[in-house]
Amino acid sequence: MAAQKSDLPQGTLDLLILKAVAVEPVHGYAIAQRLEQVSRGVVQVPEGSLYPALHRLENRGFLAADWKKTETGREAKFYKLTRKGRKQLDVEAASWQRLIEGVALILGIAEGGAQ
Amino acid sequence: MTWWFRFWRRNRLEEQLEKELRFHLDQHASDLIARGLSPAQAKREARIALGGPEQVKQQCREARGTCWVEELLQDTRYALRSFRHKPGFAAITVLISALGIGATTVMFTVINSVLLKPLPFSEPARLVVLHGFLEHLGEFWGFSYPDFKDIHQQSRSLAVAGWTYTGGTIGAPGEPQYVDGRRISADLFPILGISPLYGRGFRSDEDRPGAAPVAIISYDLWQRRFAGDRSALSRKLIFDGKNYVVIGIAPPGFQLSGEADVFTPLGQSTDPRMQNRSAAFINVVARLASGVTLNQAQEEVSLMNRRLARDYPKSDAGVRMLVRPFMQDMVKDVRGTLWLLLSAVGLVLFIACVNIASLFLIRAVSRERELAMRVALGAGRGRLIRQCMTESAVLGLCGGLLGIFAAAVSLHPFVALWPGSLPRANEIHIDWRVLCFAIGMSLLCGFLFGLTPALRVPMHRLEEALRGGGRTVTAGSRRLHSPFVISEIALAVVLLVSAGMLGHTLLTLSSLNPGLDARNVLTARFALSPNAMADPSQIRSAWQDVLDRARKVPDVQFAALADIIPMREGENVLNYRTTPAPPPPDQEPFALASSVTPDYLKVMGIPLHQGRFFDDNDREGGEPVVVVDENLAQHAFGRKDIVGKRLWIQALGGPSRIIGVVGHVRHWGLAGDDQSPVHDQMYYPFAQVPVPLLHFFSSVMSITIRTRTSPLNVVDPLQRELRGASGDQALYEIRDMEQLIGASLARQRFLSFLFGIFAGLALLLACIGVYGVLAYLTRQRTSEIGVRMALGASEGDVMWLVMRQSLKMIAIGVGLGMIAALAAGRLLRHLVEGMGPVNAATYTTMISLLILAALLASFVPALRASLIDPVKALRQE
Numbered sequence: 001m002a003a004q005k006s007d008l009p010q011g012t013l014d015l016l017i018l019k020a021v022a023v024e025p026v027h028g029y030a031i032a033q034r035l036e037q038v039s040r041g042v043v044q045v046p047e048g049s050l051y052p053a054l055h056r057l058e059n060r061g062f063l064a065a066d067w068k069k070t071e072t073g074r075e076a077k078f079y080k081l082t083r084k085g086r087k088q089l090d091v092e093a094a095s096w097q098r099l100i101e102g103v104a105l106i107l108g109i110a111e112g113g114a115q
Numbered sequence: 116m117t118w119w120f121r122f123w124r125r126n127r128l129e130e131q132l133e134k135e136l137r138f139h140l141d142q143h144a145s146d147l148i149a150r151g152l153s154p155a156q157a158k159r160e161a162r163i164a165l166g167g168p169e170q171v172k173q174q175c176r177e178a179r180g181t182c183w184v185e186e187l188l189q190d191t192r193y194a195l196r197s198f199r200h201k202p203g204f205a206a207i208t209v210l211i212s213a214l215g216i217g218a219t220t221v222m223f224t225v226i227n228s229v230l231l232k233p234l235p236f237s238e239p240a241r242l243v244v245l246h247g248f249l250e251h252l253g254e255f256w257g258f259s260y261p262d263f264k265d266i267h268q269q270s271r272s273l274a275v276a277g278w279t280y281t282g283g284t285i286g287a288p289g290e291p292q293y294v295d296g297r298r299i300s301a302d303l304f305p306i307l308g309i310s311p312l313y314g315r316g317f318r319s320d321e322d323r324p325g326a327a328p329v330a331i332i333s334y335d336l337w338q339r340r341f342a343g344d345r346s347a348l349s350r351k352l353i354f355d356g357k358n359y360v361v362i363g364i365a366p367p368g369f370q371l372s373g374e375a376d377v378f379t380p381l382g383q384s385t386d387p388r389m390q391n392r393s394a395a396f397i398n399v400v401a402r403l404a405s406g407v408t409l410n411q412a413q414e415e416v417s418l419m420n421r422r423l424a425r426d427y428p429k430s431d432a433g434v435r436m437l438v439r440p441f442m443q444d445m446v447k448d449v450r451g452t453l454w455l456l457l458s459a460v461g462l463v464l465f466i467a468c469v470n471i472a473s474l475f476l477i478r479a480v481s482r483e484r485e486l487a488m489r490v491a492l493g494a495g496r497g498r499l500i501r502q503c504m505t506e507s508a509v510l511g512l513c514g515g516l517l518g519i520f521a522a523a524v525s526l527h528p529f530v531a532l533w534p535g536s537l538p539r540a541n542e543i544h545i546d547w548r549v550l551c552f553a554i555g556m557s558l559l560c561g562f563l564f565g566l567t568p569a570l571r572v573p574m575h576r577l578e579e580a581l582r583g584g585g586r587t588v589t590a591g592s593r594r595l596h597s598p599f600v601i602s603e604i605a606l607a608v609v610l611l612v613s614a615g616m617l618g619h620t621l622l623t624l625s626s627l628n629p630g631l632d633a634r635n636v637l638t639a640r641f642a643l644s645p646n647a648m649a650d651p652s653q654i655r656s657a658w659q660d661v662l663d664r665a666r667k668v669p670d671v672q673f674a675a676l677a678d679i680i681p682m683r684e685g686e687n688v689l690n691y692r693t694t695p696a697p698p699p700p701d702q703e704p705f706a707l708a709s710s711v712t713p714d715y716l717k718v719m720g721i722p723l724h725q726g727r728f729f730d731d732n733d734r735e736g737g738e739p740v741v742v743v744d745e746n747l748a749q750h751a752f753g754r755k756d757i758v759g760k761r762l763w764i765q766a767l768g769g770p771s772r773i774i775g776v777v778g779h780v781r782h783w784g785l786a787g788d789d790q791s792p793v794h795d796q797m798y799y800p801f802a803q804v805p806v807p808l809l810h811f812f813s814s815v816m817s818i819t820i821r822t823r824t825s826p827l828n829v830v831d832p833l834q835r836e837l838r839g840a841s842g843d844q845a846l847y848e849i850r851d852m853e854q855l856i857g858a859s860l861a862r863q864r865f866l867s868f869l870f871g872i873f874a875g876l877a878l879l880l881a882c883i884g885v886y887g888v889l890a891y892l893t894r895q896r897t898s899e900i901g902v903r904m905a906l907g908a909s910e911g912d913v914m915w916l917v918m919r920q921s922l923k924m925i926a927i928g929v930g931l932g933m934i935a936a937l938a939a940g941r942l943l944r945h946l947v948e949g950m951g952p953v954n955a956a957t958y959t960t961m962i963s964l965l966i967l968a969a970l971l972a973s974f975v976p977a978l979r980a981s982l983i984d985p986v987k988a989l990r991q992e
Contacts, residue, residue, distance in 0.1 A: 028135060029142040048166030051136065052174035059178055067131075076142075077135045 013053050015096060016043065018081065018089040021063060025080035027070070028054055054079060062088050122184060132175055136168060186498070190505035197506065204478065205510060208471050211880070212514025212560055215464035217521035220545075220553045221529055222457040224522065227552075228543040230446055230453060235368070235542070237308030238402075242441035243273070243409065245399035245416065247434050250702075253792045254437065257395030259430065260381075260388070262423060266399070266436075267300075269419055272412045273401040273438075276303035277381055278371060283355025283814075284642050284843055285377070289340050293642055293847040296354065296377035298384050306402045314348045314363030322382035329380065330359035334367035336376040354379070355814075356645015368541055372398070387807045392430040393766065400441065413438045433703075445538050451946040452866070459610065459873050464560070466606050466877050470884045472564035473599040475507060477891045479568030503569035504562065511561020512554070519545075519553045534861030596888045600921075601928040603884045607877040607965055608932025609939050612953070614874035615961040616940055617867040620950045624863060629856055630780035631681060632720025635672075636852035637826035637833075638680045641818045644839045651806045654813050658801070661837055661844075662712065665820060668832045673821040675715040676801055679707070680817050681782045682855040683848075688793055691764045693751050706747055706795035707782055708764070710804055710812060716777065718821040719852075726758035726775035734802040739771040744779045747795035767799060784859030786949030818846070826851045866947060878965060882972040889921055889976040900980055901988025910981035917980045921973035929962055 020031045020038075031054075032045045057063045062085030068078045081089065140161045147157035165171060176185075198205035233239045245266070248254045258266075258277070267275045278299040284291050301322035304310060311331060321329055330352055332340075341347035352359045354377050365378065381397075388394035403412055420436040479486075486499060523545055530543055537543075647657035658676060665674040679685050687710075690703040697703070713729045724745060733740050741762055748757050761770040779796060781788040788794075804812050818837075822829050834846055857864075893900075900913055908916075940953035 027138070029139045046166075047139075047164050048171050049174070051132075051139075051171055052178050055132075055175045055178035074138060074141075075134070076138045077131065 012096070013045070013049060014057060015089070015092045016045070017050075017053055017057060018062060018085055018092065021079050021081050022086070022089060025066065025068070025078040027076040027078050029076075031079070057085070061085070125179070125185070128179065129176075132172055136165070136171065140165060186501070187505065190502045191509055193502065194506040194509045198510070204474065205513075208474065208510045208564075209514045209517060211467045211471055212511060212557065213517035213521060214876070215460075215467035216515050216518030216553060216557050216560065217525070218460045219457070219464050219556060220518055220522035220549060221526055222453070222460045223552050224526055224545050224549045225530065225537075225543055226453050226457055227546070227548055229537065229539045230450060231548075232542065232546075234442055234445075234539075239442060240440075241403045242307070243401050243403060243412065243438050244441050244444045245275075245401060246437045246439055246444075247395060248437055249434055255395070256398055258397045258399050258436075259392045259395050260397055261390070261392045262395075262431065263397045263399055265423060266416070266419055270401075270415060272404050272407040272415045274302065274306050274404065275399060275401040276300045276306045277397040277399050278303055279381065279384075279397050280372075281355070281377075281379070281384075282642075283377075284645075284845060285336075285340070286353035286356070286645075286843055287351070291843045291845060293640075293845050294336065294354075294376040295374065296379065297371050297375045298381040299371070299378050300381045303400065306400060308402075309366055309369065311363035312366045313345060314361070316363060317380045322380045324383060324385070326380065326383055328357055328359045328383060329362045330354060331363040331365055331378040332361055333365050333369065333374070333376045333378075335374070337364045352377070355642075356648065370539075370541065373536060386811055388811060392427055401438075409438060409440070433699075449537060452862070455866075455942070455946050456869060459613070459870060462606050462610055463873050463876050463880075464556070466603050466880045466884075468560045468563045469599050469603050469606075470880045470887075471510075471560075472567060473596060473884055473888055475564050475568045476571070476596065476599070477887065479503070479571050480891075480895075483571075500569040504565045507565025507568075508558060508561035511557045511559075511564070514560065515553055515557020518557065519550065522549075522553070532865065534858070534865045596892065597924050597927075600881075600884050600888050600924045601931065603877075603881040604925055604928025604965065604969060605932035605935060607874070607881040608929055608962060609935045610870065610874040610877040611961040611965055612932075612936035612958055613939050613943055614867065614870035615957040616943060616950065616953060617863065617870050617947070619954060619957045620947070621860065621863045621867045623951065624785045624860055624949050627781065627785050629681070629785060630721065630778050631852070633852040633856050635822045635824070635826050636718060636720075637820040637822060637829065637849065638683070638817055638852060638855070639846040639849040641816060641837070641846055642844060643813050643816075644841050644844045646841055646843075647839070648810060648813060651809045654809050655802070658712075658813070658816070661818065662714075664836045665818065665833060668829055668836050670823045670829050671820055671833075672823055673714040673717045675712045675718045675819050676816050677709055677711045677715055677819055678801075678812060678815050678817070679709050679782075680819065680855070681719070681780050681852075682784050682859045683850065685815070686782075689764055689766045689797075691747075691751075691762050691795075691797070693760070693762060695763055695770070704750065704795065705793050706743070706797045707793050708766075709796070709798050710801045711798050712801050715798070715819065718819045719780070720821075721780060722778040724776045724778060725756060726773070728775050728777070729798075729800045729802075731802075733774075733800045735806075737803070739767060739769065739803055740774045740800065741771040742775040742777055742798045743773055744777055744796040746779050747797055748776050750795055762797070764797075764799075767803075768805065771799065781859075785856065786860060786863055790948050817848075863947060863949065878968055881965070882968050885921060885924070885969050886972040886975065889917060889973045890979075892920065893917055893976045893980045896980075897983060897988045900983050901985040904983065904985040905989065913981045913983070914977040917977035918970075918973060921969065921977075925966060925969045925973075929966060932965075933958075933962065 016035055017031060020026065020034050026034065028051060032047055032050055035043055035045050054063065058065055058079070061082060063079045064082050066078050066080070067075050070076050140158070143161035143164060144154070144157040147160055148154055152160065162168075234242070236242060244256070245258065246254050246256055247258060260277070263275070263277045266273075267277070276299070278297050281296040281298050282293065283296060284293050299317070301317040301319045304316040310316065312334060314331070316331065317329065320326060332347070332352065337343060337347055341350070347361055347364070350361050352361050359377075359379065388396055401412075403409065416436050416438055420431075420434070423431045424434065489499060490496070526543065526545065530537060530540055533540070641661065643654070643657055643661070648654055662674050662676065665671055679687055687708050688705050689708040690705050692698055692703060711729070713731060713733075716723060716728045726742075728742055729740065741764070743751075743757075743762070745755065748755050751757075751762075752760065755776060757773055758775060760773045762773060763770050777798070779794075782796065783791040801812070801816070820826065820829065820833070830846070830849055837844055837846065900908075900916070903916070904913065936958070937953060944950045944952065
C-alpha cells in the first residue's frame with residue numbers, strides 16, 4: 001500500500017491547485033495526478049471537490065482556461081495561472097509557511113514542557 | 116468572464132462542464148486499464164473516485180455565482196404553479212394587497228406632486244412670500260401698494276414682485292365671457308424664473324400709471340380665442356372694457372394661486388386703493404438674493420417694517436411683516452389633510468398585510484409536512500426560507516402591479532373629488548418616484564407577509580412534523596396567531612373611532628344654525644358693463660337699474676347687492692372703535708364689513724334684533740349709518756340695546772350711527788366661523804360707499820336674490836334681463852346659498868367619507884382575520900374537541916372553548932386600540948377645523964360595533980366546532 005494518507009486541512013486545496021498549475025497549463029485530471037505524485041501519495045485530492053475548486057478559482061480570475069488537444073488527440077480544458085493567480089499563490093504560500101512555523105513552534109514548546 | 120456573461124452563456128458552460136468531467140473519467144479509466152483492470156471495472160473505479168457527477172456539477176454551478184438567479188426563476192415558477200393549485204388563495208391575497216397598495220399609491224402620488232416635488236420655477240427653494248401679521252387678526256397675505264413699492268425699492272436681500280387678483284369680461288375677440296386675471300408687477304416673471312412662451316414680459320416702464328396698456332394672456336386663452344395662432348401677438352384684446360395689446364403668451368400650465376387668463380401690469384391699475392397705505396391687497400412674492408438666508412431677509416424686512424411703522428403710524432403701526440417660504444405658504448391648507456389621509460391609508464394597508472400574513476401562516480402550518488419532507492430530502496434552511504419569501508414576494512408584486520394600475524385609473528377622479536381647490540392639481544401625475552414607492556411598498560408587503568411563515572420552516576424534530584403532518588396543533592401555534600388578530604383589531608379600532616369622530620363632527624356642524632335662511636337664495640357675481648362705469652352717478656343708477664330689472668323677473672321676491680357673500684371666498688375686514696380717540700394700534704378691534712343694499716336682510720333672512728335695517732333714505736350725503744351683529748354689540752358695548760350709539764370706522768371716514776342690531780351669520784363656514792379670528796360683523800349701505808371707492812366696489816359686487824321657487828329656475832330669465840344695453844353684462848359664479856353652506860363643510864364631508872370607507876375596510880379585514888384564524892385553529896383542534904365531547908363536554912362548553920380564544924384576542928386588541936384611538940383623536944382635532952373632543956358616545960358606539968362584528972366572525976367557527984361528531988373526529992386521528 002501507499003504511504004499513510006492525510007486529509008487536507010480546510011482551504012489548502014486552492015493553494016495546492018495554484019501551485020500545480022504554476023509551471024505549465026494542465027487539465028484537471030493531470031492536476032489530481034500531479035498532486036498525488038509530488039506528495040508521494042500523502043495528499044490525496046478528493047476528486048469531487050477538485051472541479052468546483054477549479055471553477056471557483058477560474059471565476060475569481062486566478063486561473064484562465066483554454067480548450068486544447070492532449071497528446072492523445074482529445075480535447076481537454078487546460079488551466080493556467082493568471083498574473084492575479086500568481087500573486088495569490090505567493091500570498092497564500094507565505095501565509096501557509098507562517099502557519100507551519102507557528103504550529104511547529106507550539107508543538108516544539110509542548111514537547112519541551114513535557115520533558 | 117463577467118457575471119452577466121456567465122449567466123447568459125450558462126447553457127454553453129453546462130456543455131463544457133459535462134465534457135470536462137467526461138474527459139476526466141475517460142482519462143482515469145484508461146490509466147486504470149493500463150494498470151490491468153478490465154474496462155468495465157476501470158470505469159466503475161473512476162466513477163467512484165470522482166463521486167456523484169450531479170453533486171460535482173451542482174457545486175461547479177454554484178461556483179459560477181449565477182445560481183441564485185436560476186433558483187429565483189425556479190422558485191418563481193414553483194410559486195406560480197402552487198398558486199395555480201389554490202387560485203382562491205392567490206386571488207384573495209392579490210386583491211387585498213392591490214387594494215391597499217393602490218390606495219396608498221394614490222395618496223402618495225398626490226403628496227409627491229403637491230408637497231414633495233419642487234415647484235416648476237427656477238431655484239424654487241429661494242422663493243418666499245411676505246405676509247402681514249396683526250395681533251387681533253393673525254397672519255394675512257396683503258400688503259398695501261405704497262408699502263410694497265417702498266420694500267421693492269429698499270430691499271437689498273430680496274428681489275420683490277407683487278400681484279393682485281382681478282377679473283373682467285373679455286369683449287373681443289369672440290363672445291363676451293368673464294375670465295379671471297392677475298395684475299402683476301413687471302419683475303414677477305423674472306423673479307419666478309419663467310419667461311413667456313412667445314413674445315415678451317412686461318418692461319418696467321410699462322408698470323406705471325398711464326403707460327400703454329399691454330397684456331400677457333394664458334396659454335389656454337391663446338388656444339381658445341386665437342386658436343394658438345402666433346399672430347395673436349400685437350393683436351387687440353378688450354378686457355374689462357379696456358383695449359389691450361397682447362405682447363406675450365404665458366407658458367402652458369402657469370398658475371398664480373389658481374388659473375388666470377389675462378395678466379396686466381400692476382402699476383397701470385387705476386384702482387383707488389393703489390394710493391391707500393391702509394388697503395392691504397397686494398400679494399408679495401420675492402426671491403432671496405444669492406447667499407442670503409431666510410433669517411437675514413427677515414431681519415432686513417423687519418428693519419424696513421419698523422421704519423414704515425415710524426413714518427406711517429396710522430396705517431402701519433402694529434403690523435409685523437413676515438418672510439415665509441413660498442412652497443410652505445402654497446400648500447399649508449392641504450399639508451395636514453394629505454398626511455392624515457396617507458397615514459389612514461397606510462393603516463388600512465398594514466391591516467391588509469397582517470391579514471394576508473395570517474393567511475400565509477395558516478397555509479404554512481398546513482404545509483409543515485411538505486417542508487419537513489423537503490428538509491429530510493436535503494434542502495437547506497436558507498433555500499427553503501428563500502422559497503417561502505419568493506412566493507410571498509411574487510404575490511406582493513402582483514398585488515402591487517394591479518394596485519399601480521388601479522391607482523392610475525382612480526387618481527384623477529380622486530383629485531376631482533377633492534373639496535375646494537387643491538394647489539398644484541395640474542401637476543399631479545404618476546412619475547418614477549411614485550413607481551419606485553409602489554414597487555417598494557409591494558415588495559415590503561410581500562416580505563411582511565412571507566416573513567413569519569418562512570421563519571417557521573421546520574428544522575428540528577422533523578420526525579414529529581412528518582408524522583403529525585400539522586394535524587395536531589400545539590399551544591405555540593395559537594400564540595403565534597394572536598398578535599396578528601390583536602393588531603388588526605387595534606388598528607381597526609383606531610380607524611373606526613376616527614371615522615366616528617369625523618361623522619359625529621359632520622352631524623354636529625350640519626345642524627348648526629348658519630344665521631340665515633338659506634332656502635331659495637341665489638347669489639352670483641355680476642360684472643357691470645364697462646360703459647356704465649364712467650362716472651359715479653352713472654354707476655349708482657346702473658346698479659339701481661340692475662336691481663329694478665331683477666325684481667321684475669317672475670318668481671323673484673327680493674333682490675339686493677352685497678360685496679361679500681357668506682361662506683363664499685372673499686372678505687373685507689375693517690377696524691372700528693367706540694370712541695373718537697384711537698386706542699393703541701394693536702388693540703383695535705376688527706369686524707367683517709359688508710356693503711349691502713336695503714333688501715339684503717330680507718333676501719338672506721337674517722333676523723333683526725333691534726332697531727331697523729337700511730332703507731332708500733340712507734344715501735350719500737345723509738348721516739353715515741351702520742348695522743352691527745349681536746357679537747359686535749356684545750364685544751364693543753357689553754349689551755344689546757345700542758341703537759343710536761356711534762362707531763368710528765377708519766376706512767369709512769367719520770363716525771357712523773348704529774341703527775340696528777342683527778343676528779350673527781356664520782360667514783366663514785359652519786365649521787370655520789368659530790375658528791376665525793374675526794367674530795364681529797357690521798353692515799353699511801352701498802349707497803354710502805365713498806365716491807373714490809365706488810368704481811372698485813362695483814367690480815366686486817354680487818347680486819343676491821330670494822326666489823319663490825327653486826332659485827336655479829330664475830337663472831336664465833335673470834341672465835337675459837340683466838344683459839344690459841350693450842349686451843356685455845354677465846352673471847358668473849352662480850351659487851345657491853344651500854350649495855355654499857354645503858360646500859363650507861366639504862372638507863369635513865370628504866374626510867368623513869374617506870375615513871368611513873377606510874374604517875369599513877378595516878372592520879371587514881379584521882373580521883376576515885378573526886374568522887380565518889379561528890376557523891383554522893378550530894379545524895386543527897377537531898380531535899381534541901372530539902375527545903372533550905366524548906368525555907362529556909356539552910355543545911355550549913365547546914362553543915365557549917372557541918369563543919374564549921377570540922374574546923381574549925378581541926379584549927387585548929380593543930384595549931390597545933382604545934389607547935391609540937385617543938392619540939389619533941387628538942391629531943384629528945388638530946387637523947380638522949370644527950372637530951370636537953373624543954366623545955364618549957361615539958367611542959362606545961364604534962367599539963361596540965367592532966366587538967359585535969368580531970364576535971359574529973368568531974361565532975361561525977364556534978358553532979361549527981360545537982357540531983363536531985366525536986366519533987368521526989376521533990376516527991380521523
